[in-house]
Each structure stands twice: as C-alpha cells, then as structure tokens.
Amino acid sequence: MKLKQAAAPHIRFQESNITIMSDTILLLAVLAGMACFFYGTRALAVCGMAVISAILADAVCVLLRGRKLNPRDLSPVVTGMLIALAMPATISFKIVGAAALFAILIAKHPFGGTGHNPFNPAVAGFSFAAICWPQQVFSYPMPFEKIGMMGQFSDRLQSYVYTIGTAPSVQEIAVKLYQNPVSVLRAHALPSNDLFEMLLGNFPGPMGATNILVILTCLGYLIFRNTVRWQLPVSYLLSCMGIAYLFPRTFAGGTLSVFYEMMSGLLLFGGVFLLTDPVTSPKRESAMLFYGAFAGIITMLFRHHGFYDESLSFAILFANAFVPAIDHYDEMLCRLVRRKHLELRKAKDSQGA
C-alpha cells in the first residue's frame, strides 16, 4: 500500500469558503441585475460603492493585523452586496459606505476576521445604518421611476409620500418615496399592493428584497448546491408563516397575513441570504432546525413589538448571539442520544447472547 504524506486536514468537504462565497455572489449579482432593471444604474452604483468600501476596509484591517491579503477571500464582496441590496435604490452613497465600513471595521475584524465573527457583518452594517439614518433606509422609490445617479437624495428627502393616508408635505421632490408594505402592516392595516405584483417585485422596497420569485429560485439553487442546508431557511420561514397565520397583524385574516408578511420587508431575503451565513449559524442540522425556528419567532416578535419598520436585522443579530449556546446544548443532546442508543444496543446484544 502506498502511503501519501500530506498536511492536515485530510478529510475535506467539497464546499469551501470560495465555493460558498462565489455561489452567493453569483446569486446576489442576479438580484443586483434585477435591481438595475427596476431602478436603473444607480442600483449598481450603490452596490459598487458598498463592495468597494467593504473590500478596502477589509484590506486595511488585514494589513493592520499583520496578515497577507488573501485574494481568494470573497467575504467582503458578499458583505458589501448584502448591505447594498437591503437598502433602497435612493440611499445616499455615504450611508452605504458607512454601513460597509461599520460591518468590516466593527463587526468583523475586531473579532478575528473571516470565519470568526459572532455576528453577521452585513446585518450589523445594515442595523447601524437603520439606527443612524432610519428615514433614508426605510423610504423606497417606486420601481421603474427615474432615479438620477448623483441626485442629492439625502438633502431632498424632506418629502415623503406615505401610502397610509398621510398627506404629503412636499418641499422639493426629487423622487417620490414610499413605505414598504411592512410599514402598513405595522400600522395594523392591509397593504393596498396587489399580491401578484408583489410576487414579481413591482412594489417599493429594498433593492434586492422585492424580487420574491427570484429569491425563492435562489433558495432552491443554494439548497441544490449544498451551499445552504435546507433545515435553516425552511424552519425559519415556516415559523414566521406559523406566527403570521396565528397572530395576524391585519384584519384580513391569517392567510393574507402570511402572504403579506412573507413578501414584505427583508424577511425572505434575510431568511435566504442573511440567516444562512455559515459562520454565524449552528454547525449541526438539528441545531439549525432549532435556530431557524428561534430566529423566526424572534423576527415576528420584533415585527409585532419592534420600534423600527423593518426589524429583521436586529432579530438576526439577537439570534446570532445564541448560536454558541445552541451549538453547545445540541452537542450535549446528540451525545446523550448516542449514549442511550449504544446502551440499548448493548442491552440487546447481551440479551441475544
């Protein structure tokens, strides 16, 4: 027998950092393309700004830590794209840049960089932007509206046109901004958006989170490619649907509530791309089931009682904090089950003998 000497690890999975990240980037590029179709080239510019900021910040941090730059590490690209796609197309470039910088400089590298961050950097970056600039982050343009590339949105965002009956206080309108159906649900009203139009992404919302059909296709692709284990997004979405059905926020009943809750805001996008980050999700599949359900309950709790229009990012950060504990108790449970199983088998063997 010929022995081949090689350094560890000797048992490798097919998936690696680069395959997982490149799969995600591919899908996010599709969503960015859809955003470009709906909102014009400004959507791509916002994505570019976020990605460039994230890459530069990551490179600076890596060099400051005395490490070599790794061109195969595509995580800053994913972080940048996720942040950009969770924002409206009219968002100021400064805000996107600041969110990307926060994600890398505060949420990622102080904890040890790629593979060591306890919180999803993209979610942390988005939450930072949501806390600091809620008006800009939660006001969205209508699809197919002409958005100037360098329009001074931050200065002109004095005017908002709300879909829930508030009279528009128009000072200077560059682009009319609307609220996402999730804000209408928060006011315990029924959104006026057509469900079929929502399925096609033709409603105001975050650039990458309104294309429901495309996101569902992305989920299928990620599960098929084994980049994402099905247990996590499925348990998450099912628990969200269950709570939306049992405790509807609209007067129209559980079924409509489920559809509107699932298609509004960042819920589906978060369930497919943000929650499934391999670094900040549990390791075992049984733990993933529990974690997904837990995150879903927290998300719906935050939606029911939260302060912000879209509180999914805070719910994910909250759930991220419990991942080590979930992993720990799941490992204990698995060992207990294995031990019981072995004891049973031994008892059977001794009876047979």
Next chain:
Amino acid sequence: MNLEKLRIHKAHSRWLEGFFVQNPVLTRGLALPFAIVVTNNLKYGVAVSILMICSLIPCVLLSRLVGQRLPKWPMLMICALLSMVIIMMALPLVTPISAEITDTLGIYIPILSLNSIISFLCLRHRKNQPFLLALVDALTYSGGFALALCLISALRELWGANTIWGIPVTLPLKIGGLQIAFSGFLVTALLSALFRAIERCFRARIYRLSNPSAGKEGSFS
C-alpha cells in the same frame, strides 16, 4: 535580552499609571455605566468628571488615613457616605455648565458616590501604601477617568449630533446612532483597544531600543 529599560519604565509608570497605562475606564473597565450612558454630550462628560475628581481624592486620602484601623466593609460605607456628601456639596460647581444638568444626569449623580473606582482605590490604599502614592493615584485615576469620559463624550457628540459643547460643527456625516447608549459600548471598546495598542507599541519601542539586535517579529510579546 535586556529588560532593564522596560523595568525602569514600568517602575516610573507606576506613579502615573492611572492616567494612561491603567486608565480606570479604558484599561481597567471601572465605572463603565458612566462612560457608556452619560457620555452622549461633552457637557455631561465634563460634569461627571468634575464630580468624580471632587469625591475620589478625599475618599482615597481618608481610606489611607483610617483604613488600617477599620475592616473592609465599614471602610467602604464610610467612603461612600463621604463621597455622597462631597458630591452634594460639589453640585454648584457643575450647574454653571448647564442649568438643568442635575435633572438630566438624574440618578447618575447619586450613584457616582459608590462606583468601582472609589472602592478599588480605597481598598488598594487601605494598608501599606505611601501617603504620597495614594494622593498621586487619586489624582491620576480621576484624571484618567476625566480623560476617558471627555474623549468618549466628545467623539459621540461630534459625530452623533455634529456639535461640540453645544456649538454646531460642519461635518460630512451625522451618525445619529452614536447618541444611543449602546454605541457608548462600541466607542469605549474602540478607545480601549487604541489605548492598549499605543501602550504596547510604546513598550515594544523601549524594548527594541535596549535590544537593537532583536528581530522585528516574535521577539517581543
């Protein structure tokens, strides 16, 4: 390996450790509630620092004078009572900063009388420490507390409200989130990391000066 200069540096820095090397807030993590919650405005930072300076020095000196004759627990109680009295007497010093500052700071004024810096220093200087060192420690620790609070509050006010001491400052970005208490944790943590990094660089430089032949990597940790 010549560690003589490092030892001398360490011995010298003992006298001023409270100000930078062992900054009570940024290095030792003492009195964190004040650093995190009340520092969204430079005025509040300065007011709390003044009250801390006024209360810490007499408490440490009292502890040095009578600490040997008393057990720990009554010593802490006496220090807290003295601190409370001094804080109440020192309130007129901070009201010129802002008329409503006592209302705004609310509960943080009375709880300043028993914070971890006071208890740490009172217990440290209770026995076998020179009187001068107790005085210097009280001065440097209160100075270090003031430095940390002023830095944190200035940063948070400048970037969170685009003002400094209430005066508007033009900046390209207003990060409103810096005004919430949670960002106090972040700013404190970042400044703490910065302080530690500066101190480490300083010690590394002293080491390299006394050991010119030492390699750049792996020789100093």
